[in-house]
Amino acid sequence: QLERGCALHTAARDGLSPVPSQDVPAERPRAVFHTSESDPAKHTEQHEGRLYNIPLEEVKAVFPHGLPHRFQQQIQTFNEARVMVRKPALELLAYLKGSNLAHPAVRYVIYGERGTGKTMTLCHVVHYCSRQGWLVLHIPDAHLWVKNCKELFQSSYNKQRLDQPLQASVWLKNFKTSNERFLQEIKTQKKYMWGKRESTEEGRPLREVVEQGLARVRSASDAVGVVLREIKQQSHRGAFRLLVAVDGVNALWGQTTLRKEDKSPVSPEELTLVHNLRKMLRNDWSGGAIVTTLSQTGSLFKPSSAYTPQELLGKEGFDALDPFVPIPVPNYSPREFESCYGYYLERKWLQHEKAHTEDGKAELRFLSGSNPRQLDRLAGPL
Amino acid sequence: RIMPVRWSRYNPSYLEPEVKKELYQKPLEELTEEEREQMEHKAVRPIKAAPPTLSSSVFSDPTISKFTNMMMKSGNKVLARSLMSQTLEAIKRKQLEKYHKAPENEKETIECNPYVIFHQALKNCQPIIGLSNITKGGKTYQVPVPLTDNRKRFLAMKWLITECRENKHRRTMMPEKLSQELLLAFNNEGPVIKRKHVLHKMAEANRAYAHFRWW
Numbered sequence: 001q002l003e004r005g006c007a008l009h010t011a012a013r014d015g016l017s018p019v020p021s022q023d024v025p026a027e028r029p030r031a032v033f034h035t036s037e038s039d040p041a042k043h044t045e046q047h048e049g050r051l052y053n054i055p056l057e058e059v060k061a062v063f064p065h066g067l068p069h070r071f072q073q074q075i076q077t078f079n080e081a082r083v084m085v086r087k088p089a090l091e092l093l094a095y096l097k098g099s100n101l102a103h104p105a106v107r108y109v110i111y112g113e114r115g116t117g118k119t120m121t122l123c124h125v126v127h128y129c130s131r132q133g134w135l136v137l138h139i140p141d142a143h144l145w146v147k148n149c150k151e152l153f154q155s156s157y158n159k160q161r162l163d164q165p166l167q168a169s170v171w172l173k174n175f176k177t178s179n180e181r182f183l184q185e186i187k188t189q190k191k192y193m194w195g196k197r198e199s200t201e202e203g204r205p206l207r208e209v210v211e212q213g214l215a216r217v218r219s220a221s222d223a224v225g226v227v228l229r230e231i232k233q234q235s236h237r238g239a240f241r242l243l244v245a246v247d248g249v250n251a252l253w254g255q256t257t258l259r260k261e262d263k264s265p266v267s268p269e270e271l272t273l274v275h276n277l278r279k280m281l282r283n284d285w286s287g288g289a290i291v292t293t294l295s296q297t298g299s300l301f302k303p304s305s306a307y308t309p310q311e312l313l314g315k316e317g318f319d320a321l322d323p324f325v326p327i328p329v330p331n332y333s334p335r336e337f338e339s340c341y342g343y344y345l346e347r348k349w350l351q352h353e354k355a356h357t358e359d360g361k362a363e364l365r366f367l368s369g370s371n372p373r374q375l376d377r378l379a380g381p382l
Numbered sequence: 383r384i385m386p387v388r389w390s391r392y393n394p395s396y397l398e399p400e401v402k403k404e405l406y407q408k409p410l411e412e413l414t415e416e417e418r419e420q421m422e423h424k425a426v427r428p429i430k431a432a433p434p435t436l437s438s439s440v441f442s443d444p445t446i447s448k449f450t451n452m453m454m455k456s457g458n459k460v461l462a463r464s465l466m467s468q469t470l471e472a473i474k475r476k477q478l479e480k481y482h483k484a485p486e487n488e489k490e491t492i493e494c495n496p497y498v499i500f501h502q503a504l505k506n507c508q509p510i511i512g513l514s515n516i517t518k519g520g521k522t523y524q525v526p527v528p529l530t531d532n533r534k535r536f537l538a539m540k541w542l543i544t545e546c547r548e549n550k551h552r553r554t555m556m557p558e559k560l561s562q563e564l565l566l567a568f569n570n571e572g573p574v575i576k577r578k579h580v581l582h583k584m585a586e587a588n589r590a591y592a593h594f595r596w597w
Contacts, residue, residue, distance in 0.1 A: 077475050079482050348481070351474060351495040354440040359403075363440055380474075381467035381496070382441060 033339035040128035043085050049335040051082040051343055062130045064174040065140040068119050070376060078347050088329045089124040096289055104283045107321055111294045112329035113307045115373025118293045121329055122245055125291050129243040135182045137244045142251040143298030145273050149258050157222055161272045168220035168273060172213045183207035186234060192226055194219045206230060221272040228276050235287040242288030244280055249292035252278055253317030255301050332370040344379055352382040392430055399432040452539050468557035470496040503567035507538035507574050511585045516594045525594045526585035541574050
């Protein structure tokens with residue numbers, strides 16, 4: 001077991017800079033592609049291509065939703081959560097560290113081809129921000145809000161809009177798990193009426209609004225709207241820093257597959273959740289950052305070869321998100337591929353005898369084209 | 383190897399395609415006389431088209447391909463292959479979870495390689511002796527008969543697939559059920575092994591008719 005772990009492939013040996021002693025502790029020699037640095041704030045170019053560990057309790061607290069399904073299965077099988085440190089993530093972290101919070105929020109759009117690691121980059125950034133104590137508003141997949149909705153009600157607040165109680169309540173539950181202490185500290189600034197009898201007074205902690213949304217599922221979407229509005233208004237004071245992380249942001253400006261009762265199509269701005277989220281993504285507030293990901297996989301009515309912001313967002317979305325900082329995410333570099341392959345070998349994920357040979361590795365590299373998702377799917381049955 | 387010659391539409395001068403990479407990478411000096419002659423022939427004679435199942439990948443396995451073909455319905459090889467890969471992955475996940483939770487001394491006994499499990503399970507399911515219907519004097523008797531290797535393999539695969547298709551809940555997916563059955567067969571338990579034992583017992587009960595066999 002140890003020989004496989006310590007095997008250094010020639011390409012990796014050339015690419016890796018001399019390793020300082022604290023990264024590879026002498027008492028338990030883990031291979032070169034691991035790093036013991038589990039705080040994303042201290043990740044630098046030296047850690048590029050290496051995998052860092054997130055303790056499992058932290059995974060449950062920080063990511064109640066948001067991790068890709070295959071990664072969650074991998075966490076369960078290997079009993080640990082290892083995320084690779086890659087260049088786009090390091091770039092984003094450097095921007096976030098150097099950003100001035102008095103200025104309006106900067107928008108970052110992570111884009112790339114299918115399966116290159118956009119969601120994982122977003123998760124890395126979310127982990128960093130939650131470690132630094134930011135309030136994280138993580139929407140795992142905006143596409144889930146514009147398709148396959150079983151219950152659509154007319155909103156009581158605005159007659160033209162439509163409510164989605166199920167999606168809103170699920171999101172509120174996960175939001176509560178990840179940001180417990182902020183909900184206690186932030187107070188409402190206005191009185192909100194939920195229907196004829198229930199109301200939330202001014203100055204009550206936000207947790208009551210969230211509980212109201214969870215208890216009365218009918219008003220869950222309005223509760224989400226209230227939460228977003230309060231957070232946005234109070235973020236410039238500096239009591240907390242806000243990160244808005246949206247995965248699949250192109251869903252907010254595309255088309256939906258939902259229909260009203262008279263079979264007419266619903267456009268995204270007629271949905272309360274989408275409307276409120278769009279207000280959040282405008283850069284008219286300060287004291288934080290907005291990090292978004294484009295995603296073709298869940299998108300509606302978009303060709304499968306589309307991956308650039310122009311194609312996926314459309315004119316409306318691009319104008320709404322314009323100016324943004326684009327961050328492309330490429331396939332694995334040779335070093336990252338070595339690292340991933342070594343990790344699978346060490347965790348005994350690659351069981352086929354031929355997978356340990358050079359021929360097998362060359363074949364995996366060729367068949368997957370160094371695409372992370374393809375490599376994961378290929379290595380599954382092997 | 384016996385080549386199918388009777389119904390083949392190819393001219394006999396056509397040669398079989400050679401897929402193994404090692405033969406082409408050998409330098410000229412290491413080849414024996416026959417191999418050198420064969421290489422010269424390849425330069426002159428035409429070569430048959432390679433069938434789509436022939437693969438030069440190091441990961442291809444003929445038993446797995448045969449099993450995938452048997453699982454295939456109405457030519458949908460894409461679906462059959464994806465089901466097969468999901469099955470292998472499911473087996474691997476289950477075994478790895480057990481492996482990581484087991485104490486140190488038991489770790490060596492747990493087999494994690496899905497291919498080893500598949501081959502062993504198939505071997506455990508293969509019957510040793512089969513029954514054949516022989517009509518003598520107007521009555522049909524079930525006569526115990528030795529089986530060829532191909533027939534044994536075919537029966538084992540057929541039983542596994544029919545078992546997984548019929549005796550499962552409507553909502554269970556095929557890879558999940560197949561992985562369950564393969565793991566049970568690997569440990570010599572499960573309905574397929576029972577079916578094999580039932581066949582053996584029938585053959586043992588009909589021992590008296592064994593002399594009806596004339597081959």
